[in-house]
Amino acid sequence: MANLVIDIGNTLVKLAVFEHDTLLFTDYYTVVNTNLINDLKAAYAFDEAIISSVKKEQPEWLTVLAATVPVTWFSAAIAAGINNHYLTPHTLGLDRLAAVTGAKYLYPGTGSLVIDGGTAITYDWIDAEGNYFGGSISPGLNTRYKALNYYTAGLPLIESDELFNTGFGNDTTSAIKSGVQNGIKYELTGFIESYRSNNEQLNIILTGGDSIFFDTLLKNSIFAPYIKIEPYLVLKGLNAAIQQHND
Structure with a gap:
């Protein structure tokens, strides 16, 4: 099972794809769009995604992503073992x-x-x-x-x-x-x-x-x-x- 991991900061968005604990892909972007997400989905066939964001507004590409795979928002409630x-x-x-x-x-x-x-x-x-x-x-x-x-x-x-x-x-x-x-x-x-x-x-x-x-x-x-x-x-x-x- 592959996971898409998304870390949205103030200026950059970091994306990564993991298969269990193995890092398959990572990069950072100033701009993310639906085409980029679709390309990653086609290349790595991830099954779900987790998102950490410092921003309150939700960009359009996240809405599109949530319509295609289950999305989990990171919070203290799911901080594993902490x-x-x-x-x-x-x-x-x-x-x-x-x-x-x-x-x-x-x-x-x-x-x-x-x-x-x-x-x-x-x-x-x-x-x-x-x-x-x-x-x-x-x-x-x-x-x-x-x-x-x-x-x-x-x-x-x-x-x-x-x-x-x-x-x-x-x-x-x-x-x-x-x-x-x-x-x-x-x-x-x-x-x-x-x-x-x-x-x-x-x-x-x-x-x-x-x-x-x-x-x-x-x-x-x-x-x-x-x-x-x-x-x-x-x-x-x-x-x-x-x-x-x-x-």
Whole structure:
């Protein structure tokens, strides 16, 4: 049985097709239409779909999809194996919930700290029993660069540099890179150390668009043996949710 997994964000729509746990296809789009969905249906013959969306309005292509296959909307009620203790569950981003669902499914019986690097950096912890209490949210890598440029009169807008590894800057550009990138490095190591103080075997799962960059920042740290890269963690979490929902 194949499932279509749909993650609708603020700017991009991520699509994936799974056959059980095997990822057959994934890509992201700024625009999705009925033709694209029909092409995927013809290519992979999926039987049902699960949708996670940050938007309230339902695009036409979703209406057409729902007329052809059963559609399940992801929510806390079907987050597989998660005991959600978040005090304001209605404000919890579904991507964060799907990510810890994926962590629980991929690494059962162990605790995980999920670090998702994108517009924001989110830190979400789930224990070995599937209890989720929350985490932390801070500005993402490029968000920090843009903020320095936007809120100051003289600092330029620059891009991240994976090759930058010096501890200090000797001009304005390198000083910004040092502050932003080393700042994130120390933030990452600080959060990881804090969470691992109670569980030394905690999985450190990096996901999101900046996950590879974060892995580079941490590759020489004492935490490197515990780091796992899961770029499709949210999609895998959604797929796990629909599978276990149907069992």
